[in-house]
Amino acid sequence: MHGNGIRFGTERDDEQHGGDGVTRRRAPVSPPVALTVAGSDSGGGAGIQADLKTMEAHGVFGTSVVTAVTAQNTRGVERSHVLPVAEIEAQYRAVREDFDLGAVKTGMLATEPVIDLVTDRAGALDAPLVVDPVMVAASGDRLLDSDAEAAYADLIGEATLVTPNADEAAVLTGVEPSDRQTAREAGEELIGMGAAAALVKGGHVGPGDDTVADTLVVDDESLEQSAGSPGDDGPTVRTFEHPRIDTDATHGSGCTLSSAVAAHLAHGETLEFAVEAGTAFMQRAVRYGLDVGEGPGAVHHLVALREAADRHRTVTDVAEVVEAFVDRDVSRLVPEVGMNVVGATAYAEAVGETAAVEGRITCTFSGVAPNRGVRLGASSHVARFLLAAREFDPDLRFAVNCRFDDETEAATAALDGPVTEYDRDAEPTDASGTMGWGARQAFGAVDADDPTPAAVLDRGAVGKEAIIKVVAETPEQLGERVFTLLDAVE
DSSP: OOOOOOOOOOHHHHHTTTTSSSOOOOOOOOOOEEEEEEEETTTSSSHHHOOOOHHHHHEEETEEEEEEEEEEEEEEEEEEEOOOOOHHHHHHHHHHHOEEEEHHHHHHHHSSHHHHHHHHHHOOOOEEEEEEEOOTTEEEEEEEESGGGGHHHHHHTOSSSSOOHHHHHHHHHSOOSHHHHHHHHHHHHHHTTTTTTEEEOOTTTTTTTTTEEEEESSSSSTTTOOTTTTSSSSSEEEEEEEEEOOOOOOBBHHHHHHHHHHHHHTTTTTTTHHHHHEEEEEEEHHHBBBOOOSSSHHHHTHHHHHHTHHHHHHHHHHHHHHHHHHHHHHHOOOOOOOOEEEEEOOOSSGGGGEEEETOEEEEETTEEEEOOOOETTTOOOHHHHHHHHHTTTTOOOOOEEEESSSSHHHHHGSSSSEEEEEEEEHHHHHHHHHHHHHHHHHHTTTTTSSSEEEEEEEOOBBOOOOOOEESSSSSSHHHHHHHHHHHHHH
């Protein structure tokens, strides 16, 4: 189970690159173009750098107007220098004269003259404008002159969407978002200032809550009302909920979210879709944050691209494990429902980001055989269990379901890690699904300092076959653990 078995030859390369002297034809790509007007972050996690990375990750060609140069890293901002207004205007003019902009977003504007300039130019825009009212860095360092706060009022009046966090919303509106109701009230105040929509980010709202709720308030009655929204003629309100992630590595999160939304708008997508997709993207970018620098770290601007790039490797890994199981003939471990091998990409969050055998592995007269090939999204039960287990240990990438009987249960003692279990009879009636509930019971009972279980015993229930689920970080480890069980029962 080493290598992907793919050989890159030279003859094909010679043909593709015109080895016979033929010049290759140009094949231009015309992506939408977006503009970011923001400060530069020497640490690479926020500001212009974060904006351009995020736009590129969303298939958008990013252009930029640098308003300020900051000396900062993951630990904080050391110095900041605002560029002369004339230089900022020259950059803006150069971009506008050459590019057809699909969206514009603003970040660090720093001073009142810069805000006034951007406001004046925003009035002539024929593209959506996303205003991220950057005032303070994630480190707590101030990025906006206190006398410039009032200048934001006019710029907000030009915004398609304004995206403040709780602290920024409080400064701009006088309403301090502390829960969903006050977040909505702050959003309505921003609508009253002229913004077409406001997204009050929930990361700083209710920090003790397990769920983060971003509140979108839109002055547009065509938007679908969310549950609990008023049925009057006021603004439409929708909340986007996602689990709170236990991390301080949020450097660049505000810039990245607003850039993601702007990128979707540049593609011509609706505001509601852009916000929904942007917040989902942000959730993954924070969870799989980059452990760089000596500070908390930064969000992962390219996480979606990395996830997509990992799919082929994961499919190949699962296929190689299946081949090894066929070669060794693991019939003794195949349950009545069939066996499935599941692999998750390194950034998997959904079943469609896992690979498995379509139709499972079953026993035949000549040994085990996969019913069909390996594809993404082919498993349901084992995939959902693996994804739930990854909530406790994101390093887990692979899982397989094996036969449960007295001999295989005894064989689990030979595994190189702990074995836990869950009892289906204890499952509450309001559980969202047995696989997720079972994984939470099995892995949640393990102390964070203890090794991750190598296997989980599912003792079954009426109409539900008992199963041993083996998990692993690598395909090699999964194969070794399954063969350990097989050796013990043969």
